[in-house]
Amino acid sequence: MKTNTIITIGREFGSAGREIGYKVAEAFGIKLYDKEMLARAAKESGICEEIFETHDEKPTNSFLYSLVMDTYSMGYSGNTYTDMPINHKVFLAQFDAIKKIADEGPCILVGRCADYALESYKNVVSVFIHADMNARIRRIARIxxxxxxxxxxxxxxxxxxxxxxxxxxxxxxxxxxxxxxxCLTSSELGIEGTAKAIIDYVRLKESIGNDERHI
Structure with missing residues (x-):
């Protein structure tokens, strides 16, 4: 089953967003990027991967913290991001990596504002996965x-x-x-059902085609 669509998945913690993403990726025969986005951004930016992991989906507004962390971002001195706080450098490097990954073809990108990074792309479906709090508690407690x-x-x-x-x-x-x-609720549809809903939506959208989607 082929697709030309890039799928971004935002998710509540414990909603099984990544597991659902892997099932969709398997169905379409495409790659899923989660932590791999950090490794890619680190490699291409010259900032060590540990810095990306420290800042992963965690905004830091402290100017002092940014100055301290900036001493660890060696390798970025020749870049246009040089004078920015490290948390902004990390975000922009990740932003660039997401676009480069998307330019390589259909894939699934989990979290990290991928939907925002790719908002100008025509072939993107942005998904958010919710779940009932009790269901999420049971899942996280077990894991x-x-x-x-x-x-x-x-x-x-x-x-x-x-x-x-x-x-x-x-x-x-x-x-x-x-x-x-x-937007889907995995505690209602289950992991398999939520994955199927995404797959069916992407198939339907592709079958309708660009010319017929205007309302």
Missing amino acids: YDLTDAKAKDLIIKTDKKRSSYYNYYTNKKWSDAESYEL
């Missing part, structure tokens, strides 16, 4: 061997970081329906 209380705390903190990162770097609101083309 990380946590109590329900600790799982809930981790979910709230992680979602807050993702939301702050997305809202800080884009002109949209994280998890709001208006920010995405397709």
